[in-house]
Amino acid sequence: MLNVLAEFVGELRAAGLPVSMSEHIDAARAMRVIDLADRRALRDSLAATLVKDGDHLPVFYTAFDVFFADRALPPVSDETHDGESPDGDAGSPGPGQSRGDGGGASAPLSAEQLADLLFRALRDGDQSALNRGARAAVARYAGMEPGRPVGGTYYLYRTLRSLELDRLEARLTDGRAAEDDQLAKRLARDEARARIEGLKRAVERAIRERLVEDRGSSALAKSVRKPLPEDLDVMHANREELAQLERALRPLSRKLATRLARRRRRRRRGPVDLRHTVRRSLSTGGVPLDLRFKPPRPAKPEIVVIADVSGSVASFARFTLHLVHAISSQFSKVRSFVFVDGLDEVTDYFDGVDDPAVAVARINAEADVVAFDGHSDYGRALLSFHERFAKDVTRRTTVLILGDGRNNYHQAHAEVVADLASRARNVFWLNPEPASYWNSGDSIIDQYAPYCDRVVECRTLRQLEAFVGGLS
């Protein structure tokens, strides 16, 4: 059992979760006092000892499900918590209608039968019927090919598309839709959606079971390994991952703001506050034992963000603008400019908006950034910035330029950056491309680099956070 645990810890580390030695030991101790046959208890105990961050739990759960799917734990009774029995009947041969796969003996369900089965299971909240239906659906629609090293996202998509979830939802809310009370309608809809979410999870589980059966859990673990949200590559994130990043950004910016505010307050004490000190000294007989200080007022930097928002780096620019504005209270002023081949100031978009995400969405729709052909032109954009706003760049300004430096073979106009650098406190260039790609193809980052204080690789939220955290 200890070996299994060590292997599992290795798997978690491979997935990016930091697991320390003492946490490993705690997990081993926990395993001695719990009922190992109880898969749920095992999962919760391992989670409590090995994972110390709520955001990491989803990654942990996936890893756990896959890793222990075909591990012969000391006899696992056919448990039924929430119907979660990842290995259910994997061992028994041809369990009839519960599988209905190609090689099975029983006749597969017809499409209508299947839809009906799922509908009834969802309506009655019957978890075991739902699992049965999900397995049948996977067998019928996923079109799985044995041996392919995939994580199953594609199979999930195919299965769900064939199940026509919209129609299922409509059927579930049927009869309630007639009610005129808006609230009741809404509740019925949300209930239906929650149940369909349950179906999605059941299908996902069914697919994973089949994949484990096909290739074994260690091989599968590699393909389903998901990076933590803060390690996702922003430039190449797909839609789902972008949504994940979006969710991760909010708590991140809140934490960052608290950290910066706290640091500012603590950093260096101000001059001695005589009044306060004398008052304190009364309780020690007039001896000023306890010096009091006035709070310091360190200067907050001004930030100017100049962001390339052309297709390839748009999401990176969005996240950075969002983050910088979310913590704008830590800077004395934040001004934002976006460009493709034309430049537009977008600072106003953030005024009086509670949620920076709203403003960022408006930038995408409204900012006037295309002057010619809609291909990034750093040289032209920087020239135009210099012409119009260079006088606003002072010794207190930190300039952030965001972009991959892929200039589509236009002129670089690096002298503009040089002039900005001489006026500003700092000029930083954030590049969302891996450093190894810099200066390949039409990337001319090296022409700008000598004039920047630093060119920073910023591919993930973690890197972005670290950089922005060091700004103020």
Next chain:
Amino acid sequence: MTSLDPRQELAKRLGLEHLPPVHFESAADVRARLAKNEYLSDDAIASVAFLADRLAKPVLVEGPAGTGKTALAKAVADAVGARLVRLQCYEGLDESKALYEWNYRKQLLRIQAGRSESEAQESWSELEEDIFSSEFLLTRPLLEAISATDPVVLLIDEVDRVELETEALLLEILSEYQVSIPELGTVRAQQIPMVFLTSNNTRELSEALKRRCLYLYIGYPDVERERDIILARVPGISTALAEQIAQVVRSLRTLDLKKSPSVSETLDWARTLVILGREEIGAEETVATLHILLKYQSDIERATKEILGHAVSLA
């Protein structure tokens, strides 16, 4: 395996004569006993509380505000019949407020009293020994919990509010169950207290702190559990109404609000509806009482719009 059970190991280190009894038999036992104290746990909560007892480790509870983190510590204290010692954390908390403080006024008095009474009779070393004895020590929550002889549950509330440096104060207590006082020596725990730390996750806690704790994340409950919580905590409510309330709250939580309604706000709302004598709720009543669930005007407007299907100007 030759290593000692963690509880035995700790008891040995603390020099306890006999091993204090465990509080819980199993995770199921935790659940049942918490339920008796009107705290409805789930599998994860029960498992972690059980492990905390068996492994003699503190629990770090994280999650959104108002999901029952503090209530968990209280319920556990009630369930095991222990006294709850609570340390509310805030920015600027220091060791004189968290651990102990020398009562220097009393010390001054002692010195002056000694001087007038029996001049030169007392040597300085005697005096020093005297004024740095436990008589002149003001115990603060952490020391109080450690030195208690009766069973205690220590709750360190909102630990994310203290500065990173202050966090270090907790480390000795969390791993060794002892407090070192330079003038006095080390105060070791007389028993093994259960320790809960709560955090609203406004900042990252230090690795050192996290490593010493078991971790429990309490999120918003699902509809069934929330309904059961309402039924348990709000007397005189019908199952149907509780179910409806839980559903409304779930719908509200799917909206992108500044502050989602917490469980405690849900309970407030349920109580209000019971006092108002409602048996079921419609859109109108919900909107009229939304201010109990939501605390931001923009959130209320948004939810109103969603519930009624159109915008309403709130007078």
